Amino acid sequence: VQQLAEVIMGRSDTMIIETPFTTRRVLNRYGNEVRFIPEETAPLQSDPVAYGIPDGDTEFAEVIDFFLATIRDDGTIDALFDKHVVELLDPLDAADAFTGRLADVLADGTLRVGVAFYAPTSFESPTGDISGVDIDVTAMFAEHLGVEVKYIPVGWDVIAAGVQSGRYDMTVSLVESEEREQVLDFSDPLYTVDQLFMVMADGPLMTLDDLNDPDVTAVVGAGSYGETVIDK
Numbered sequence: 001v002q003q004l005a006e007v008i009m010g011r012s013d014t015m016i017i018e019t020p021f022t023t024r025r026v027l028n029r030y031g032n033e034v035r036f037i038p039e040e041t042a043p044l045q046s047d048p049v050a051y052g053i054p055d056g057d058t059e060f061a062e063v064i065d066f067f068l069a070t071i072r073d074d075g076t077i078d079a080l081f082d083k084h085v086v087e088l089l090d091p092l093d094a095a096d097a098f099t100g101r102l103a104d105v106l107a108d109g110t111l112r113v114g115v116a117f118y119a120p121t122s123f124e125s126p127t128g129d130i131s132g133v134d135i136d137v138t139a140m141f142a143e144h145l146g147v148e149v150k151y152i153p154v155g156w157d158v159i160a161a162g163v164q165s166g167r168y169d170m171t172v173s174l175v176e177s178e179e180r181e182q183v184l185d186f187s188d189p190l191y192t193v194d195q196l197f198m199v200m201a202d203g204p205l206m207t208l209d210d211l212n213d214p215d216v217t218a219v220v221g222a223g224s225y226g227e228t229v230i231d232k
Helices: 001-006 019-035 059-074 076-081 101-107 132-147 159-166 225-231
Strands: 014-018 034-037 045-056 109-116 147-151 173-175 184-186 191-200
Touching: 001 014, 001 191, 014 059, 014 225, 019 034, 019 191, 019 225, 045 059, 045 101, 045 159, 045 225, 059 101, 059 132, 101 109, 101 184, 109 132, 109 159, 132 147, 132 173, 147 191, 159 184, 191 225
Parallel strands: 109 147
Antiparallel strands: 014 191, 034 191, 045 173, 045 184, 045 191
């Protein structure tokens, strides 16, 4: 919000903005007052966001990937981005033979999920309810498996280690990184987070070449992916 204010108030020329959530929120509020450079279909950088699962457990990965492919193809994920209620998939047949962590999940009847909060993907209300796009999809996956979900709140810095140690079975969706890939395997992406520049629509900045000027100022969150994009 602070970065957005810098651009809207004219104190900064541009900011890094992400799909699919932040661009939707900004367009809903400011519409034709802003534009994105480059277009959303040609991002500066794309970072896949996926569920983190035990390293080497290909069976678990295949089940998640099949489920994600199903709800991606039928438009369910896109509908969730727009807060649309969708019908849950039929549960899996728990009598099917599985091994590894997935067998433990089915035998116990509970899918333990490590969750670090980041609205709107996953967040906790003042009354303690956990919700968000990730939470909806995870609940649907648990329904698909025919099990209950138990969320275990944890910090972003240690969320991957919790799967490795067996504290929980999987994580909510994470941005894939080299560090996390050292201890986790990842499912197919739930979605990708694309990096774009946002500028005011009535301003002179139209292209990346326009932004490559020493007089152009940019606002960026400290320690965010935006720093990497601007450096590039």
